[in-house]
Amino acid sequence: MSLHDKYKLTKIINARGTFTPIGVSRSSKAICESVSSALSEFFIIDELQVLASDKISQLTGAEAGCVTHCGSASITLSIAATMTSISAEKIALLPDASTMKNDVIIPTGHVINYGHSILQDIRLTGANPILIGKERNGMLEEFEKAFSNGNVTCLLLVSSRLIKDKELDLKKVISLAKKYDIPTIIDAAGQDFRCKELLETGADLVLNSPNKYMLTPTAGMVYGKKSLVDAVYANEKGIGRSMKATKEGIIGVLAGIEERVNLDLNKWSEEQKEKVSYFVSTINKINGLEAISIPDATNLPFSRACVSINENEINMNSCDLAKLLKKDSPQIWTIDKECGDNKLVFELIPLRLDEVDIIIQRLKNIVH
Numbered sequence: 421m422s423l424h425d426k427y428k429l430t431k432i433i434n435a436r437g438t439f440t441p442i443g444v445s446r447s448s449k450a451i452c453e454s455v456s457s458a459l460s461e462f463f464i465i466d467e468l469q470v471l472a473s474d475k476i477s478q479l480t481g482a483e484a485g486c487v488t489h490c491g492s493a494s495i496t497l498s499i500a501a502t503m504t505s506i507s508a509e510k511i512a513l514l515p516d517a518s519t520m521k522n523d524v525i526i527p528t529g530h531v532i533n534y535g536h537s538i539l540q541d542i543r544l545t546g547a548n549p550i551l552i553g554k555e556r557n558g559m560l561e562e563f564e565k566a567f568s569n570g571n572v573t574c575l576l577l578v579s580s581r582l583i584k585d586k587e588l589d590l591k592k593v594i595s596l597a598k599k600y601d602i603p604t605i606i607d608a609a610g611q612d613f614r615c616k617e618l619l620e621t622g623a624d625l626v627l628n629s630p631n632k633y634m635l636t637p638t639a640g641m642v643y644g645k646k647s648l649v650d651a652v653y654a655n656e657k658g659i660g661r662s663m664k665a666t667k668e669g670i671i672g673v674l675a676g677i678e679e680r681v682n683l684d685l686n687k688w689s690e691e692q693k694e695k696v697s698y699f700v701s702t703i704n705k706i707n708g709l710e711a712i713s714i715p716d717a718t719n720l721p722f723s724r725a726c727v728s729i730n731e732n733e734i735n736m737n738s739c740d741l742a743k744l745l746k747k748d749s750p751q752i753w754t755i756d757k758e759c760g761d762n763k764l765v766f767e768l769i770p771l772r773l774d775e776v777d778i779i780i781q782r783l784k785n786i787v788h
């Protein structure tokens with residue numbers, strides 16, 4: 421009997437992407453088996469973290485890495501690390517950061533919300549977020565002025581399709597931060613496919629949520645400069661106690677990295693492309709709907725399907741359609757907020773073909 425039947429839980433087809441409130445991703449069989457074996461065993465967590473560091477370095481090319489509880493925890497702990505280094509005394513003081521450099525520079529367009537604002541993950545450490553630039557472009561001169569105020573602990577950047585400030589040149593602003601000896605952290609939670617490229621920007625730490633596209637259980641992955649990674653882990657003995665990596669999380673990340681290292685990316689991308697093409701061409705046979713394949717805005721190696729609604733032919737908008745897709749069982753969840761007027765976006769990566777067909781059938785039934 422499935423868990424959904426046993427506990428009478430809502431069944432979902434997730435075309436919403438790696439969305440935390442509905443369980444993020446589907447682990448592969450190999451990852452499930454590793455995690456399942458971990459749960460009934462004891463381990464020395466420090467030893468697991470040393471192993472994780474080696475594996476993360478192998479994947480990313482970074483000097484060192486460690487596992488945290490999740491993406492959000494990685495942000496808080498990385499900022500704490502820039503304030504405390506590995507000083508036990510400073511670590512014990514947080515979130516009172518009044519005796520440390522505690523300004524965190526973040527471009528206004530990078531102030532994203534993933535259920536809560538990233539600013540709260542900064543403030544949890546006791547640090548003080550300083551927003552640079554208006555809605556879109558923070559000018560380099562504005563960053564330079566902020567960097568020179570003498571109280572800056574780090575520069576926080578975000579790499580995600582959610583950011584508004586798409587034009588900011590990460591490499592340029594990072595090299596400017598280096599001039600002032602200010603470490604840079606990139607929150608790239610969903611972008612583990614781009615780990616090498618993001619490290620090459622010169623960032624001192626890059627953060628991923630391997631539970632997104634690496635299909636692990638809930639976990640965060642931090643990598644980059646060894647002294648800072650050590651300080652991230654050291655903060656588990658401070659404010660990070662509630663953000664600690666679990667044994668199953670670390671073992672899951674090890675299994676996820678093994679799978680990623682062995683992944684035939686071209687073949688995988690081709691499979692994703694075929695699934696999207698099939699969906700798009702089938703949807704285009706439905707009167708009143710028009711589908712296209714749209715590449716990921718941050719160059720992740722896959723596309724999503726964007727479905728537009730012709731309001732002259734169908735008497736509803738995308739909000740109505742999104743609601744109707746959640747009305748029957750299984751509920752169908754879509755990306756309904758990022759795509760502007762009368763469009764719904766479908767991410768098909770975790771879905772089996774029978775689930776893709778259920779979505780198509782549901783759309784046909786609703787529209788006719």
Ligand SMILES: *Cc1c(COP(=O)(O)O)cnc(C)c1O
Pocket residue numbers: 440490491492493532534578579580607608609610629639640
């Ligand atoms: C998902 C996400 C987070 C939060 O990660 P969790 O692992 O869910 O805590 C933070 N930043 C970005 C850009 C994200 O996409």
